[in-house]
Amino acid sequence: MRASWGVWTAFYCESKFENCARFKAAQERRPVPDLLLPNGRTLRIGGENT
Amino acid sequence: MSYWPWWAGALALGALPVAYWLVVRRPFGVSGLLGRLVSLPDEWAVARESGAALASEEELDALLDAATREQFGDAIPAVGGKPVGPRGRPLGARLGLAEAGAFVVAMALGGLVARLYAGRAPGPWLGASFERAFGHGGGALGVLFLGGLLVGAGTTVAEGCSTGHGLTGSARLQPGSLLATVCFMVAAMGVSLLVGWRIGS
Numbered sequence: 145m146r147a148s149w150g151v152w153t154a155f156y157c158e159s160k161f162e163n164c165a166r167f168k169a170a171q172e173r174r175p176v177p178d179l180l181l182p183n184g185r186t187l188r189i190g191g192e193n194t
Numbered sequence: 195m196s197y198w199p200w201w202a203g204a205l206a207l208g209a210l211p212v213a214y215w216l217v218v219r220r221p222f223g224v225s226g227l228l229g230r231l232v233s234l235p236d237e238w239a240v241a242r243e244s245g246a247a248l249a250s251e252e253e254l255d256a257l258l259d260a261a262t263r264e265q266f267g268d269a270i271p272a273v274g275g276k277p278v279g280p281r282g283r284p285l286g287a288r289l290g291l292a293e294a295g296a297f298v299v300a301m302a303l304g305g306l307v308a309r310l311y312a313g314r315a316p317g318p319w320l321g322a323s324f325e326r327a328f329g330h331g332g333g334a335l336g337v338l339f340l341g342g343l344l345v346g347a348g349t350t351v352a353e354g355c356s357t358g359h360g361l362t363g364s365a366r367l368q369p370g371s372l373l374a375t376v377c378f379m380v381a382a383m384g385v386s387l388l389v390g391w392r393i394g395s
Contacts, residue, residue, distance in 0.1 A: 148259050149258065176237075187261060
């Protein structure tokens with residue numbers, strides 16, 4: 145998909161995955177937004193990332 | 195009434211997770227596919243809210259690059275570019291409504307074909323042993339409904355079913371899957387013995 149995504153997977157999926165916001169959401173059976181970053185921030189189209 | 199030879203079923207069940215991985219690039223699990231169908235409306239709502247559904251690939255690339263630099267700085271290490279699974283293997287995209295729906299429909303059709311091949315009429319009943327134990331009225335339907343509830347609750351708690359844990363997870367020697375498989379096999383044998391005892395008494 146996107147080259148930058150590899151950085152996130154290296155730091156979260158392959159190391160401290162228990163800190164990953166996407167992992168936590170899935171563990172809590174909440175829907176995982178496509179734009180949710182592993183650090184808990186959400187990419188916003190046409191606005192500030194939150 | 196005739197059944198397919200056991201080895202044909204074993205080969206088909208063994209080949210399915212492998213073929214699924216080769217084609218879809220994701221671990222195979224029926225309950226996961228069913229759960230995906232259930233959760234899709236929630237995912238669509240979240241995607242609409244965040245604007246993901248409206249964004250172009252270029253917009254997403256730019257946003258992600260900016261967020262990546264913000265998080266990790268400009269000295270981004272050179273690593274691969276695809277989402278990966280627990281063992282670092284690249285994963286495919288999650289199945290959409292059409293693909294997951296097609297699988298569920300095909301699963302029901304496959305069951306129907308097998309039932310017809312075995313010389314049994316289409317219907318919700320599970321055979322002579324089931325009818326001897328529970329009849330074929332409202333009580334039997336209630337038993338099936340209760341069984342479905344237990345399967346749904348069990349697969350949710352265990353995060354997988356007999357395909358996800360028993361076929362895919364066990365083949366990958368995942369400790370949780372091996373334990374889950376032992377547990378539900380022991381439980382299934384115990385319940386079968388109880389039902390057999392009920393029929394015999």
